[in-house]
Amino acid sequence: MVALNEKVVLEVKRLSKKFDSSDVLKSVDFTLEEGETLAIIGSSGSGKTTLLRCLNFLERPDAGYISVRGNALFDSEDHNVSKKDIRQNRLHFGLVFQSFNLFPQYTALKNVVLAPELLAKERKDYKANKKSVIEEIRNDGLKLLEQVGLSERRDYYPHQLSGGQQQRVAIARALALKPDILCFDEPTSALDPELTGEVLKVIRSLAATKKSMVIVTHEMQFARDVADKILFMDDGAVIEYGKPEDVFDNPSSDRMKKFLERYNSI
Amino acid sequence: MGLWNVTLSLWSGFQTTLLLFFLTLAFALPLGLLISFGSMSKFAPLRYAVKIFVWIIRGTPLMLQIIIIFYVPALFFGTPISTRFIAAVIAFVINYACYFSEIYRGGIESISNSQFEAGQALGMTKSQIFFRVILLQVIKRIAAPMSNEVITLVKDTALARVIAVVEIIRVAENIMSGGLIWPLFYTAVFFLLSVGILTLMFGFLEKKLSYFRA
Numbered sequence: 369m370v371a372l373n374e375k376v377v378l379e380v381k382r383l384s385k386k387f388d389s390s391d392v393l394k395s396v397d398f399t400l401e402e403g404e405t406l407a408i409i410g411s412s413g414s415g416k417t418t419l420l421r422c423l424n425f426l427e428r429p430d431a432g433y434i435s436v437r438g439n440a441l442f443d444s445e446d447h448n449v450s451k452k453d454i455r456q457n458r459l460h461f462g463l464v465f466q467s468f469n470l471f472p473q474y475t476a477l478k479n480v481v482l483a484p485e486l487l488a489k490e491r492k493d494y495k496a497n498k499k500s501v502i503e504e505i506r507n508d509g510l511k512l513l514e515q516v517g518l519s520e521r522r523d524y525y526p527h528q529l530s531g532g533q534q535q536r537v538a539i540a541r542a543l544a545l546k547p548d549i550l551c552f553d554e555p556t557s558a559l560d561p562e563l564t565g566e567v568l569k570v571i572r573s574l575a576a577t578k579k580s581m582v583i584v585t586h587e588m589q590f591a592r593d594v595a596d597k598i599l600f601m602d603d604g605a606v607i608e609y610g611k612p613e614d615v616f617d618n619p620s621s622d623r624m625k626k627f628l629e630r631y632n633s634i
Numbered sequence: 635m636g637l638w639n640v641t642l643s644l645w646s647g648f649q650t651t652l653l654l655f656f657l658t659l660a661f662a663l664p665l666g667l668l669i670s671f672g673s674m675s676k677f678a679p680l681r682y683a684v685k686i687f688v689w690i691i692r693g694t695p696l697m698l699q700i701i702i703i704f705y706v707p708a709l710f711f712g713t714p715i716s717t718r719f720i721a722a723v724i725a726f727v728i729n730y731a732c733y734f735s736e737i738y739r740g741g742i743e744s745i746s747n748s749q750f751e752a753g754q755a756l757g758m759t760k761s762q763i764f765f766r767v768i769l770l771q772v773i774k775r776i777a778a779p780m781s782n783e784v785i786t787l788v789k790d791t792a793l794a795r796v797i798a799v800v801e802i803i804r805v806a807e808n809i810m811s812g813g814l815i816w817p818l819f820y821t822a823v824f825f826l827l828s829v830g831i832l833t834l835m836f837g838f839l840e841k842k843l844s845y846f847r848a
């Protein structure tokens with residue numbers, strides 16, 4: 369393809385997923401450009417988590433197409449693509465979970481460096497440069513903890529950290545493998561209200577550095593401020609997709625209007 | 635026979651007891667893990683085969699299993715298992731591996747699936763996730779039931795005497811047939827000391843693992 373938009377980092381087409389016989393994703397399409405932040409909103413059960421899990425290959429879509437930087441990772445119509453190594457595919461994406469899911473037996477720093485260390489062991493030159501490779505990974509990890517404001521907590525175990533701090537470690541951990549796209553699944557819904565601010569601040573700072581991100585969130589004000597595009601899902605389908613001002617101020621669908629009414633009335 | 639000589643004879647029997655104990659642990663701990671993987675396999679025929687096997691082993695007396703393993707090969711193939719001691723080790727390993735497998739399975743299944751998924755999302759392989767993320771959390775959770783099982787094993791070793799393995803109780807019985815009864819009661823000291831040491835070791839392990847919460 370000659371006319372491929374070089375700025376597109378993620379392309380999702382006709383993505384569909386069934387659980388048993390219910391359609392949880394119904395032909396979802398969207399694209400993400402380099403450095404953009406996409407916020408996905410929608411009521412409970414609309415399929416937001418399932419969409420993120422399909423992107424991270426934790427769930428296998430039934431049909432559709434996913435590509436990163438023009439490189440197809442999943443294509444239900446092309447056998448060769450579907451056979452691609454799922455682990456390699458996952459490395460294009462980072463995922464931050466609602467419930468953090470840090471590894472409890474490791475310190476904050478070790479949580480961040482574990483996966484990069486394991487990955488480095490697969491490199492052919494690992495044995496020869498072991499010391500410098502590990503040192504480099506450690507320095508990267510320390511930088512990431514600094515970026516999320518937790519340098520002085522690097523030797524704390526997850527149970528010694530607040531929810532907000534745990535989630536910030538989880539963000540650093542997801543960034544450690546330098547994913548092309550960082551995904552968040554309601555990163556603040558498990559937090560006390562006074563702790564959401566510190567996590568949102570970190571996500572904002574990532575948006576400012578032009579990290580490509582997909583964020584599922586119930587924080588409408590945050591979505592409006594930070595996102596370049598909004599995707600509103602209902603019952604597994606994309607109902608609205610566009611700039612925040614268009615989607616929030618001039619929704620074209622009744623479902624989005626209803627959703628906003630309900631949200632504003634809380 | 636004086637106290638010192640009795641102690642020495644009992645100690646020689648207890649060495650057999652300890653050898654049986656350690657060999658059983660050395661083989662049954664990893665074998666139990668394999669069996670637990672089988673009992674959680676997505677491949678249904680394997681899963682059912684393993685579950686039936688575990689049911690049979692846990693559903694019949696260990697003493698019977700020891701007798702079967704010692705005598706049946708001789709009956710059917712004409713070649714007995716080379717020594718009584720090895721027959722006892724095999725029976726104990728199989729029996730304890732099945733009990734351990736159920737403890738492992740309970741421990742592994744109690745770890746939230748989100749720990750597996752966090753590892754997957756970070757591009758880790760299945761075995762990396764198991765050995766680097768899950769295993770230590772499992773060990774922490776199963777330390778208490780494991781200590782029960784291991785303490786039971788120390789005492790179960792006495793069952794080996796049904797095929798005339800000369801472990802400590804058997805030695806005491808031999809002395810008794812010579813007219814001395816107290817050495818039999820004296821064997822309890824050996825068991826109590828071993829169980830005491832094991833209890834301390836498991837307490838130490840639990841303390842070692844108390845630095846994190848899972």
Ligand SMILES: Nc1ncnc2c1ncn2[C@@H]1O[C@H](COP(=O)(O)OP(=O)(O)OP(=O)(O)O)[C@@H](O)[C@H]1O
Nearest residue numbers: 387388392410411412413414415416417418419554
């Ligand atoms: N593993 C599964 N098996 C069967 N059904 C599932 C599974 N996971 C999700 N579903 C169903 O798929 C639908 C979408 O679920 P999903 O978790 O993606 O929604 P969501 O938009 O993330 O909701 P929420 O805002 O509550 O997190 C729901 O109806 C849910 O019950």
Ligand SMILES: [Mg+2]
Nearest residue numbers: 416417418553
């Ligand atoms: Mg969800």
